Amino acid sequence: MHKLWASTYKEFLLLTRDLGGLAVLFLMPLLLVITITVIQDNTFKSIQAAKIPVLLLDKDKGSVAQNIRENLAASELFELVNNDNEQEVQELVRKGTYKMAIVIPENLTKDLNLKVEENVEGILAKFGMEDESIPMVKTKLQPKVVKLYFDPATQQSFKGSVRSNINQMIAKIESQTIYKAFQEQLTEDDSEVLFDTDHFISFKEIDPSDGTKPITPNSTQHNIPAWTLFAIFFIMLPLGINMVKEKNQGTFVRLRTNPVSYATVLGGKTLVFLSVALVQFALMLLVGVYLFPTLGLPQLEVAGRLPMLFTVAFFAGLAAVGLGLLLGTMAKTQEQSAPFAATFVVILAAVGGVWVPVFAMPKIMQSLSQLSPMNWGLNAFYDVFLRDVGFIEILPKITLLALFFMATTLIAIVYNKRKNAV
Amino acid sequence: MILIDQLSKKYKGADHFSVFDLSLKVNEGEIFGLLGPNGAGKTTLISMLSSLLKPTSGSFTIDGQDYKTNTNKLKQSIGIVPQEYALYPSLTAFENLNYFGSMYGLKGKTLREDINAQLHLLGLTDFAAKKVKTFSGGMKRRVNLIASLLHRPKILFLDEPTVGVDVQSRNVILEHLKKINAEGTTIIYTSHHLNEAEQLCDRVAIIDKGSIVCKGEPAALIKAQKDATHLEDVFLALTGKALRDHA
Numbered sequence: 001m002h003k004l005w006a007s008t009y010k011e012f013l014l015l016t017r018d019l020g021g022l023a024v025l026f027l028m029p030l031l032l033v034i035t036i037t038v039i040q041d042n043t044f045k046s047i048q049a050a051k052i053p054v055l056l057l058d059k060d061k062g063s064v065a066q067n068i069r070e071n072l073a074a075s076e077l078f079e080l081v082n083n084d085n086e087q088e089v090q091e092l093v094r095k096g097t098y099k100m101a102i103v104i105p106e107n108l109t110k111d112l113n114l115k116v117e118e119n120v121e122g123i124l125a126k127f128g129m130e131d132e133s134i135p136m137v138k139t140k141l142q143p144k145v146v147k148l149y150f151d152p153a154t155q156q157s158f159k160g161s162v163r164s165n166i167n168q169m170i171a172k173i174e175s176q177t178i179y180k181a182f183q184e185q186l187t188e189d190d191s192e193v194l195f196d197t198d199h200f201i202s203f204k205e206i207d208p209s210d211g212t213k214p215i216t217p218n219s220t221q222h223n224i225p226a227w228t229l230f231a232i233f234f235i236m237l238p239l240g241i242n243m244v245k246e247k248n249q250g251t252f253v254r255l256r257t258n259p260v261s262y263a264t265v266l267g268g269k270t271l272v273f274l275s276v277a278l279v280q281f282a283l284m285l286l287v288g289v290y291l292f293p294t295l296g297l298p299q300l301e302v303a304g305r306l307p308m309l310f311t312v313a314f315f316a317g318l319a320a321v322g323l324g325l326l327l328g329t330m331a332k333t334q335e336q337s338a339p340f341a342a343t344f345v346v347i348l349a350a351v352g353g354v355w356v357p358v359f360a361m362p363k364i365m366q367s368l369s370q371l372s373p374m375n376w377g378l379n380a381f382y383d384v385f386l387r388d389v390g391f392i393e394i395l396p397k398i399t400l401l402a403l404f405f406m407a408t409t410l411i412a413i414v415y416n417k418r419k420n421a422v
Numbered sequence: 423m424i425l426i427d428q429l430s431k432k433y434k435g436a437d438h439f440s441v442f443d444l445s446l447k448v449n450e451g452e453i454f455g456l457l458g459p460n461g462a463g464k465t466t467l468i469s470m471l472s473s474l475l476k477p478t479s480g481s482f483t484i485d486g487q488d489y490k491t492n493t494n495k496l497k498q499s500i501g502i503v504p505q506e507y508a509l510y511p512s513l514t515a516f517e518n519l520n521y522f523g524s525m526y527g528l529k530g531k532t533l534r535e536d537i538n539a540q541l542h543l544l545g546l547t548d549f550a551a552k553k554v555k556t557f558s559g560g561m562k563r564r565v566n567l568i569a570s571l572l573h574r575p576k577i578l579f580l581d582e583p584t585v586g587v588d589v590q591s592r593n594v595i596l597e598h599l600k601k602i603n604a605e606g607t608t609i610i611y612t613s614h615h616l617n618e619a620e621q622l623c624d625r626v627a628i629i630d631k632g633s634i635v636c637k638g639e640p641a642a643l644i645k646a647q648k649d650a651t652h653l654e655d656v657f658l659a660l661t662g663k664a665l666r667d668h669a
Contacts, residue, residue, distance in 0.1 A: 259498050
């Protein structure tokens with residue numbers, strides 16, 4: 001026990017003597033979580049403060065185009081900029097000056113009205129409301145294409161979202177035109193409203209929690225757990241460097257000649273780096289609770305959840321330290337350990353669902369994700385932050401994290417023993 | 423005290439043995455010098471004796487303990503001064519010694535007093551609270567030595583303990599080694615400083631290409647070698663004047 005305490009104290013001294021390193025260890029994750037949350041905050045807001053400038057080329061000049069224009073303006077998502085030259089529009093988007101452009105084709109209003117009128121007359125004729133003796137002649141109309149130009153650097157998710165919005169808007173305009181045509185055919189009194197054109201079916205999001213602690217998912221509730229976990233796993237970088245340094249300094253050789261087990265040496269490192277992870281976590285929470293509101297971001301809601309949150313952070317920290325111990329044991333140089341740790345954490349985060357939700361991944365990646373300790377940790381954090389579950393529900397995830405720590409540490413000990421056996 | 427029997431070591435991928443079929447007996451209370459050119463196998467031999475390297479074949483006992491079965495007990499009775507400084511640069515001299523002393527199970531007031539006493543003996547009292555990274559090579563060598571002595575080992579292995587230090591530091595180190603030897607510690611030491619070995623060692627073995635080419639008291643070896651007046655003459659006569667560069 002005394003040797004473990006001495007090892008822990010030594011690790012503490014080594015860490016605190018490197019003030020620059022310590023600052024990086026604590027400040028960089030904070031900077032990361034603040035930056036990501038500020039950036040992602042808009043995607044969680046229903047009303048956006050910043051409008052996206054969009055080029056609009058109206059070749060139609062009719063009522064449909066006017067309708068599209070009004071809908072786009074009303075969405076508050078876009079700021080319309082008119083331009084009459086399609087070549088120039090294309091060039092401006094290609095260069096990235098504008099993120100996107102919408103080109104409304106010529107005669108859209110005329111052709112849409114004509115098509116709808118012919119269809120409506122045809123239907124009414126079937127019901128005997130039109131003179132069937134006059135044969136219906138359908139005009140050959142080419143389908144109209146509303147062209148969308150996107151900056152090549154635009155993300156797919158943004159494109160998809162815009163396409164979906166515009167599709168919805170065009171469908172609405174089409175259905176309104178049909179209603180209008182029927183109205184005109186069936187009554188000559190413009191003031192008489194035959195059709196209720198309001199949406200009949202709508203959706204409403206219901207919070208599936210039991211209502212005792214309702215949580216509104218927002219950028220803070222999503223980002224703090226995800227990026228805190230990312231930062232916690234980054235602990236393997238300084239831990240790996242710490243261990244490789246010992247090898248290069250010769251202190252590890254001296255330790256091998258001392259009557260102290262490798263498990264004790266690793267124990268000291270575990271206690272200190274796990275404490276660092278927990279302090280990091282506490283700082284993240286403080287930032288979420290106190291700093292975010294001052295930046296205009298949603299406040300992190302932690303009331304009544306702190307013991308569970310620290311339990312998850314504890315086991316996530318253990319898993320991260322286990323990885324660091326294994327890396328530090330196997331790596332011979334800092335050139336091996338540092339790039340590996342940095343890249344591996346990013347891979348773990350990607351596979352674990354920090355960036356892209358696991359359900360949106362290909363099947364094979366979804367299976368791989370189940371093996372990522374970051375995925376176990378992230379789900380446990382979401383359970384506590386967003387699903388408001390009890391200890392029993394997070395138990396399987398934190399057990400996996402604990403087993404992961406034990407497995408990685410055991411492999412490190414066995415590897416060291418085999419490598420240095422006498 | 424140390425009984426080495428046909429000890430050999432061949433590194434993975436190497437085409438020759440670094441230590442080959444080496445047998446040697448070091449008596450209790452001796453200062454025994456292992457001398458040899460670069461790559462002769464001195465450090466490999468010391469590394470095996472201090473449980474850092476696994477021998478390819480052969481065996482040895484230290485103080486009656488077999489290295490395979492009593493590794494931890496053996497570690498308690500030996501001290502190793504490695505060629506590297508083997509200290510934490512950002513810790514103070516006292517903190518380094520306190521930590522390495524603790525690894526031998528030493529603690530509390532006894533350990534603190536012992537550290538202070540050793541620092542005093544090696545002229546480092548005023549630097550106890552200074553970080554090792556600010557020390558000169560000679561000061562680091564002295565702290566390195568103390569770190570291996572705190573648990574009062576019966577046998578002390580020193581791998582080039584005076585390399586890269588000034589004359590004053592070397593003198594302090596050698597005097598200290600004589601003192602602890604007089605108190606009963608057996609010392610096995612490697613060095614390139616042959617005059618230093620000549621003065622310090624009771625017996626020496628000259629090793630070349632992994633094998634002992636001669637051993638005995640320095641004076642006897644000089645006497646036995648034709649035209650030799652110093653150990654260096656014996657050394658050059660037995661190992662040749664060709665450079666021993668290797669990579």
